[in-house]
Amino acid sequence: MKLEPSKFYKAFAPRVTVLVTTIDVKGRVNAAPFSFAMPLSMNPPLVALGINYASNTLENISETREFVVNIPSNEIIDQVFKCSKTFPKGVSELEKTGLSKLKSSKVRPPRVAECVAWFECKLEWMHEAGDHMLVTGSVVEAEVKKELLKKNGNLDAEKARVLMHVGGNEFAVPFMI
């Protein structure tokens, strides 16, 4: 059946949900989930995010030019979902949801301790793209929980229980085939 073109993303699912941490010019931490997100280049390592214009995340990245892409598992689905709510600017979603900050190695925004992988990024370039801003970041440090990386170098996606957004409040986890 035909979909309104503006609803095409409903059939482009599920999508890995990332939790993006940023800081504002005063150093206050923000965390927000996004599912318009993908790797873009391996060498140099680049990540791409589609971010809505009204978000504090976009304002923070524009001002401080750094962010961390945190990969959550379904263990923190409730906290991730809560982070999608609008809190006043300067209020830390991490504190409000009980998630813990972990110091990053090469950027100022913290990692989220309860996640399973972390990509520390510096803003590369942005490009307007309809109702979202395309934000690309250079990955300056990448880390994954040791027990989730298999000997062949692939993620143990099933063990990681990577949280993937289907739509609304519906999520999925991967099942290996």
Place this chain on the structure above:
Amino acid sequence: MKLEPSKFYKAFAPRVTVLVTTIDVKGRVNAAPFSFAMPLSMNPPLVALGINYASNTLENISETREFVVNIPSNEIIDQVFKCSKTFPKGVSELEKTGLSKLKSSKVRPPRVAECVAWFECKLEWMHEAGDHMLVTGSVVEAEVKKELLKKNGNLDAEKARVLMHVGGNEFAVPFMI
């Protein structure tokens, strides 16, 4: 454990694998799988792909400015994997793998009949991004198999058995939580 930054994408998984169909200036059909792919904007509807420079897909999109993003299920995993191999330019991966063409509504490249959703796209803009080209397309027609869209408007991702790439020849399907 730390990852080489160039390997960060290994921990950014699994990713929906799309089969992109294009035509060259002579009208010959090409099909190739990509997993650096995401929705980018809803209104206007835009899709983003990270495409390696050497691919016929990028050459075709540059020349004919149209493409179809086809969403495969795991039922055609072998055919999708075969499409990732390099065939000489002008050789149709669809014919080589036994997949069927379905006429598109608004663009010249065909859809792949065996897929579960289809987004017909016109090239919007491209931007160099490391070892990949960031290609964005305007979605001019979107369709999904009727039995896979739930009444709430979300994809029945588990029934669709959307094919997601983990790494190498490892794939996953979604399991609702």
